[in-house]
Amino acid sequence: xxxxxxxxxxxxxxxxxxxxxxxxxxxxxxxxxxxxxxxxxxxxxxxxxxxxxxxxxxxxxxxxxxxxxxxxxxxxxxxxxxxxxxxxxxxxxxxxxxxxxxxxxxxxxxxxxxxxxxxxxxxxxxxxxxxxxxxxxxxxxxxxxxxxxxxxxxxxxxxxxxxxxxxxxxxxxxxxxxxxxxxxxxxxxxxxxxxxxxxxxxxxxxxxxxxxxxxxxxxxxxxxxxxxxxxxxxxxxxxxxxxxxxxxxxxxxxxxxxxxxxxxxxxxxxxxxxxxxxxxxxxxxxxxxxxxxxxxxxxxxxxxx
RNA sequence: CGCGGGGUAGAGCAGUCCGGUAGCUUGCCAGGCUCAUAACCUGGAGGUCGUGAGGUUCAAAUCCCACCCCCGCAA
Numbered sequence: 001x002x003x004x005x006x007x008x009x010x011x012x013x014x015x016x017x018x019x020x021x022x023x024x025x026x027x028x029x030x031x032x033x034x035x036x037x038x039x040x041x042x043x044x045x046x047x048x049x050x051x052x053x054x055x056x057x058x059x060x061x062x063x064x065x066x067x068x069x070x071x072x073x074x075x076x077x078x079x080x081x082x083x084x085x086x087x088x089x090x091x092x093x094x095x096x097x098x099x100x101x102x103x104x105x106x107x108x109x110x111x112x113x114x115x116x117x118x119x120x121x122x123x124x125x126x127x128x129x130x131x132x133x134x135x136x137x138x139x140x141x142x143x144x145x146x147x148x149x150x151x152x153x154x155x156x157x158x159x160x161x162x163x164x165x166x167x168x169x170x171x172x173x174x175x176x177x178x179x180x181x182x183x184x185x186x187x188x189x190x191x192x193x194x195x196x197x198x199x200x201x202x203x204x205x206x207x208x209x210x211x212x213x214x215x216x217x218x219x220x221x222x223x224x225x226x227x228x229x230x231x232x233x234x235x236x237x238x239x240x241x242x243x244x245x246x247x248x249x250x251x252x253x254x255x256x257x258x259x260x261x262x263x264x265x266x267x268x269x270x271x272x273x274x275x276x277x278x279x280x281x282x283x284x285x286x287x288x289x290x291x292x293x294x295x296x297x298x299x300x301x302x303x304x305x
Numbered sequence: 306c307g308c309g310g311g312g313u314a315g316a317g318c319a320g321u322c323c324g325g326u327a328g329c330u331u332g333c334c335a336g337g338c339u340c341a342u343a344a345c346c347u348g349g350a351g352g353u354c355g356u357g358a359g360g361u362u363c364a365a366a367u368c369c370c371a372c373c374c375c376c377g378c379a380a
Contacts, residue, residue, distance in 0.1 A: 036380060037380085038307090040307050040379085236378085279310070280310035280378095291317035291318075292330080292331095
């Protein structure tokens with residue numbers, strides 16, 4: 001089939017790679033290059049870079065709301081458009097242009113976690129499974145009829161990053177299957193709808209009054225990006241990985257209980273930090289980190305500097 | 306030219322301002338002791354101090370120059 005691919009971040013790259021093995025990708029739509037990285041240089045998106053290296057024409061409109069872009073899109077005369085974490089809203093004129101419409105790869109088991117950050121929200125909520133849904137796009141936010149679905153377990157070791165990578169691969173497989181098998185579209189259930197809000201910057205700051213379970217979920221969900229953090233003697237420390245323990249304590253939340261970095265949390269629960277990083281330093285395991293005398297037992301992490 | 310921190314033993318760091326024997330903690334090896342709450346004692350191995358037959362100097366981890374790499378913020 002002649003396919004237009006629309007995607008932007010790393011997550012979408014395996015999907016593009018997968019598509020070109022069975023189909024003709026006639027154009028790639030992606031977000032315009034943005035300033036990024038230490039030098040603040042304009043950086044093309046991961047999908048942009050991959051498409052260029054594959055010699056596929058790349059389009060980077062700021063919006064698809066104007067008629068001119070919509071005509072350009074329609075003129076490509078595609079059989080279908082595959083959309084994966086593109087980052088722009090598709091107006092009806094675009095949704096209806098390809099013969100088979102626009103097909104979306106969404107990183108959750110819909111209708112749970114519609115929206116921007118389904119991967120992190122699933123881990124943060126402590127879900128025991130996540131997955132990928134292939135759906136026929138309609139005007140709503142991730143409300144289209146479902147074509148295929150496949151689940152993937154979430155364990156205490158699952159991070160936002162590891163789930164992201166797993167679902168990315170899963171999505172790349174499923175989209176081929178969907179295009180090949182033409183499954184019957186099924187409406188999403190009305191029950192069980194939740195929305196995955198975009199991750200806000202201030203969410204990364206840990207509140208030690210939460211339970212160890214909640215904190216562990218959030219810490220793992222936010223790894224490796226944007227990563228959670230706390231303050232210790234005014235210095236910013238990223239808490240990268242942790243797990244809840246069955247222990248309990250009467251120490252104040254945030255207190256460092258021992259050299260294994262057991263930390264007192266809300267309601268006397270205890271969290272163990274496994275992986276952390278000082279500002280400007282490398283990320284270290286707890287064992288390595290504690291070789292320096294930086295953190296002292298009995299002192300505490302704070303939510304402010 | 307967005308702002309900033311860093312590269313010294315396997316790991317984590319001090320030393321750099323103010324040049325003068327390469328230090329600390331931990332890990333590792335050997336021996337001792339016989340121990341809970343990071344066990345302890347003694348001994349030992351282990352380093353081109355990111356790179357440059359660079360510059361300055363009697364002397365450079367330290368001062369100057371160029372380059373490479375890692376990371377925090379911000380996006």
